[in-house]
């Protein structure tokens with residue numbers, strides 16, 4: 001995925017995004033659960049990448065890392081049947097507990113685990129809109145989940161198939 005434009009706080013709401021995006025971008029409940037509710041077919045998880053990699057500079061900064069040391073990266077799409085609706089890139093600080101947790105996650109959405117944990121704290125959400133292929137902008141959001149077992153930066157990008165299926169207006173740049 002090409003790099004995106006800068007991240008912005010949720011407020012003030014960006015002029016590039018119609019207010020109908022609000023429930024998808026600003027809600028703090030589980031996106032997985034929200035998608036499962038909206039999808040006409042069962043939600044699936046396609047694991048694209050699970051690796052030990054250096055974060056991108058903006059990710060390093062958001063995780064508060066002083067240097068670009070390796071972190072655990074998980075990239076998935078959340079699919080409606082065979083069609084990817086959301087691309088998610090999540091980065092965990094590499095601890096034994098985080099490794100163990102992500103190793104057993106596989107095709108289970110992280111949201112199913114995260115939102116069952118009472119000890120989880122979620123940071124403020126941030127938004128971005130960008131046009132990765134020059135064919136129309138997409139919206140993204142990110143936040144950091146803090147749990148005794150894992151510190152996780154979750155970045156979610158809403159793909160055109162979902163925009164169309166949910167009758168949402170295409171973001172502008």
Ligand SMILES: C=C(O[C@@H]1C=C(C(=O)O)C=C[C@H]1O)C(=O)O
Nearest residue numbers: 030031032076088108109110111
């Ligand atoms: C954070 C959540 O989990 C979702 C599941 C993910 C995964 O399995 O890798 C990644 C990002 C999220 O969209 C959520 O449901 O809100």
